[in-house]
Every structure is written in C-alpha cells, then in structure tokens.
Amino acid sequence: MPKVLIIDDDESITSLLITLLKLEGYQAFESRDWAGLPGICIDEKPDLVLMDCNLSDRNGLDILAEIRSNPLLVDLPIIMTSGIDLSDESKLKGADGFLLKPYSPDLLLETIKNKISGGGE
Numbered sequence: 588m589p590k591v592l593i594i595d596d597d598e599s600i601t602s603l604l605i606t607l608l609k610l611e612g613y614q615a616f617e618s619r620d621w622a623g624l625p626g627i628c629i630d631e632k633p634d635l636v637l638m639d640c641n642l643s644d645r646n647g648l649d650i651l652a653e654i655r656s657n658p659l660l661v662d663l664p665i666i667m668t669s670g671i672d673l674s675d676e677s678k679l680k681g682a683d684g685f686l687l688k689p690y691s692p693d694l695l696l697e698t699i700k701n702k703i704s705g706g707g708e
Contacts, residue, residue: 589703590614592633596643607692621645625657634703640669640677648680655681664702
C-alpha cells in the first residue's frame with residue numbers, strides 16, 4: 588500500500604485528503620513537525636509527499652529545498668499545492684508536480700498515481 592505524507596496547515600483539508608487517499612487504498616498520514624520533515628521522510632519512507640506552498644509559519648518551498656538538499660531524498664516524489672500559481676517556483680526548487688487549488692479529487696488521485704508509478708505529469 589503506497590504511503591503518502593501530507594503537509595498542510597489547514598486541518599480540514601488535511602483530514603479530507605487523508606480520508607480520500609485511504610478510501611483509494613493509500614496509507615496517508617500528516618506531520619506538523621515542519622522543521623523535522625527531512626528526518627521524518629527518511630524514517631517514515633513515504634512514497635510521495637503532498638505539500639502546501641503557503642504554511643502558516645514556514646514557506647513550503649523552503650522546506651522543499653531542504654528536503655531536496657538531502658542526498659537520501661532526492662528521488663522522493665513531491666507534489667506542491669497552492670491557491671496561487673507557484674508552479675514555476677515549485678519546479679525550480681525541485682518539485683515533481685504542482686496542483687493549483689482548488690483541484691478535483693480525480694486530478695489529485697491521477698497525479699499521485701502517476702508520480703508514484705514513475706510517470707510524467
């Protein structure tokens with residue numbers, strides 16, 4: 588069962604995403620320890636990270652850069668999300684994909700499936 592780590596400061600969005608992903612056969616979990624995310628990714632070994640760009644007290648793009656700077660995590664698929672089109676900035680920092688909010692559940696699931704299986708956007 589593929590494991591997806593969700594990073595978002597909106598608890599209602601996080602809860603909905605976890606429920607949706609579990610219904611689709613994924614093991615989904617969240618972390619609010621944004622400073623410790625590289626270590627959490629190493630320990631928990633998610634198959635994919637879904638992260639919001641605009642967190643309440645941290646910039647998700649900065650966290651993305653921190654994760655990418657760790658040699659053990661360079662191949663971890665990371666999809667960034669935001670209500671503002673930050674797709675170019677996300678890709679420059681190393682994201683494997685970007686979803687503009689609001690996105691449909693079908694688009695989210697298709698994107699996750701493609702990234703975990705090694706497919707393109």
